[in-house]
Amino acid sequence: MLLHDEGPSAVEAREKSFVLGTYTRTAFHPRSGKGAKLFDADGNEYWDLLGGIAVNVLGHKHPRLVKTLKAEADQLIHISNLYYHPAQGLLAEELVRASGLGKAFFCNSGTEANEAALKFARLANPGRSAIVALEESFHGRTAGSLSMTGHEAYRTPFLPLVPDVKFVAPNDVAAIEAAIDGNTCAIFLEPVMGEGGVIPLSDEFLAAARKAADRTGAVLVFDEIQCGLGRTGTLFAFQHSGVVPDIVTLAKPLGGGLPLGAVLTSEHIASLVKPGHHGTTFGGNPIACRLGLAVLHEIRKSNLLETVQSTGQWFEKRLEKLQSKSPAIVEIRGKGMMWGIELDRPAGAVAKQLLAKGFVVGTARDHVLRLLPPFIVPKKALTQFLAALEQVLAGELPAPAPQLAEAAPLWQRPTVNPKTEGANLK
Numbered sequence: 001m002l003l004h005d006e007g008p009s010a011v012e013a014r015e016k017s018f019v020l021g022t023y024t025r026t027a028f029h030p031r032s033g034k035g036a037k038l039f040d041a042d043g044n045e046y047w048d049l050l051g052g053i054a055v056n057v058l059g060h061k062h063p064r065l066v067k068t069l070k071a072e073a074d075q076l077i078h079i080s081n082l083y084y085h086p087a088q089g090l091l092a093e094e095l096v097r098a099s100g101l102g103k104a105f106f107c108n109s110g111t112e113a114n115e116a117a118l119k120f121a122r123l124a125n126p127g128r129s130a131i132v133a134l135e136e137s138f139h140g141r142t143a144g145s146l147s148m149t150g151h152e153a154y155r156t157p158f159l160p161l162v163p164d165v166k167f168v169a170p171n172d173v174a175a176i177e178a179a180i181d182g183n184t185c186a187i188f189l190e191p192v193m194g195e196g197g198v199i200p201l202s203d204e205f206l207a208a209a210r211k212a213a214d215r216t217g218a219v220l221v222f223d224e225i226q227c228g229l230g231r232t233g234t235l236f237a238f239q240h241s242g243v244v245p246d247i248v249t250l251a252k253p254l255g256g257g258l259p260l261g262a263v264l265t266s267e268h269i270a271s272l273v274k275p276g277h278h279g280t281t282f283g284g285n286p287i288a289c290r291l292g293l294a295v296l297h298e299i300r301k302s303n304l305l306e307t308v309q310s311t312g313q314w315f316e317k318r319l320e321k322l323q324s325k326s327p328a329i330v331e332i333r334g335k336g337m338m339w340g341i342e343l344d345r346p347a348g349a350v351a352k353q354l355l356a357k358g359f360v361v362g363t364a365r366d367h368v369l370r371l372l373p374p375f376i377v378p379k380k381a382l383t384q385f386l387a388a389l390e391q392v393l394a395g396e397l398p399a400p401a402p403q404l405a406e407a408a409p410l411w412q413r414p415t416v417n418p419k420t421e422g423a424n425l426k
C-alpha cells in the first residue's frame with residue numbers, strides 16, 4: 001500500500017510516534033496539485049498562496065518540470081561531485097550571467113548556502129571575527145546561519161554559537177554604518193526580509209552597507225533565498241536597488257521543488273576558493289540542476305518577471321483598498337509575489353480560518369500574514385482571497401494583543417515562541 005493512501009488521522013498518528021517534533025504541523029493534508037491549486041486527502045480544493053514557502057514558483061505539476069524530472073531520472077539520478085555533469089555548468093552560467101557575479105557553488109538548501117558564504121567570506125578576510133546582520137533576520141538553522149539569525153528565540157537554546165555577530169535594526173542607516181569597521185568579516189542582509197515579517201530594506205540602507213563594505217573590505221552578502229529568483233519582479237532582488245553584493249545566496253525555487261541551493265561570488269572571492277575548501281555530496285545534483293535550468297527558462301519564456309511585476313502592482317492597490325476598509329490591517333509591505341499583511345491580531349488564527357475557506361497562506365512572526373504565491377497565480381485567486389480575508393477580519397476574533405496598541409516597529413515587538421506558530425513554517 002502506498003503510504004499516501006492512508007487516511008489523515010493514521011498519517012498524523014504515525015508521525016507523532018516516529019518523526020521528531022521540530023514542527024507544529026497544521027492538520028492539512030495536501031495530496032496533489034495543479035497550477036496554483038492544491039487538493040487535499042478528501043478532494044477539497046485550495047488556492048496555494050504560500051507556494052511551499054516560496055519554492056513552487058511555477059505552481060504544481062508544471063508540465064515542463066515533470067518532463068524534465070522524468071527525462072533526467074531516466075539518465076542519471078546521482079553522480080557525485082568528483083566527476084563532470086553538464087547540468088551544473090549550464091545552470092552556473094545562467095546564474096552568473098544574469099547576476100553579473102563571477103562563479104557559482106551548488107549546495108542543497110538555504111542554510112547551507114549561507115554557511116558556504118560565511119566560509120568564503122572568511123577566506124577573503126582571514127583573522128577578522130565580526131559579522132554584521134539584522135535584528136529579526138532569518139538565515140537558517142545550522143550553526144553558522146543560526147548565529148547570524150536575528151530572531152533571538154531561535155538562537156537562545158543553542159548558545160554558544162559563532163561569536164561576534166552584531167545585530168542592527170533594519171533600515172537604520174546610521175547604525176549599520178557604525179557597526180561596520182576594520183574587523184568586520186561580512187555583512188549578511190536579506191534585501192526583503194521574509195521570516196522577519198516581509199520588511200523591504202531601503203535602497204539607501206543597502207547603498208550604505210555597500211559603501212561601508214567598500215571602505216573596510218568587509219564582504220557584502222545578500223541572502224536572496226526567499227526574495228530572489230523573480231519573487232520581487234526582477235531575477236535578483238538587488239537589481240531593484242542597483243547595489244551589487246560580493247556574494248548572493250539562493251535556494252527555495254532554484255531546484256523546481258527538489259533541494260538545491262547556490263552561492264554566487266565575485267571573481268575575487270571565487271579566486272580564493274581552492275579544492276578542499278568546501279564541498280557537499282549531493283549539491284548540484286543532475287536532476288536538481290536540470291530542474292533549475294527549466295525554472296529559469298520557463299521564467300524567461302513565459303515573461304514571468306513582467307507578470308510578477310504587473311500582478312504585484314495590481315494586488316498592492318487591492319490590498320490598499322482592503323486596508324482602507326479594514327481597521328484590522330495595520331500595514332501592508334512587499335513587492336511582486338511577496339507580501340506581508342500586518343494585522344492587529346495573531347496571524348495564526350486568521351491563517352487557520354483562511355485555510356477553512358480554501359486558501360493556504362503563511363505567517364511571519366506572530367502578527368503578519370505572509371503570501372508567497374506561485375508566479376502563475378491567477379488574479380481571480382487573489383480577488384477571492386481578498387474577499388475571504390475581509391470576511392475573516394470582520395468576524396469575531398480575539399481582541400488585539402495589548403502590545404500592539406503602540407505602533408512599535410515590528411522588530412521591536414515581543415517575539416513569537418518558536419515552539420508554536422512561527423515554527424510550523426520553517
Ligand SMILES: Cc1ncc(COP(=O)(O)O)c(C=O)c1O
Nearest residue numbers: 109110111138139140194225226
Ligand atoms: C532568507 C532565508 N535565508 C535562509 C533560509 C534557510 O533556508 P533553508 O530552509 O532551505 O535551509 C530561509 C528559509 O526560509 C530564508 O527565508
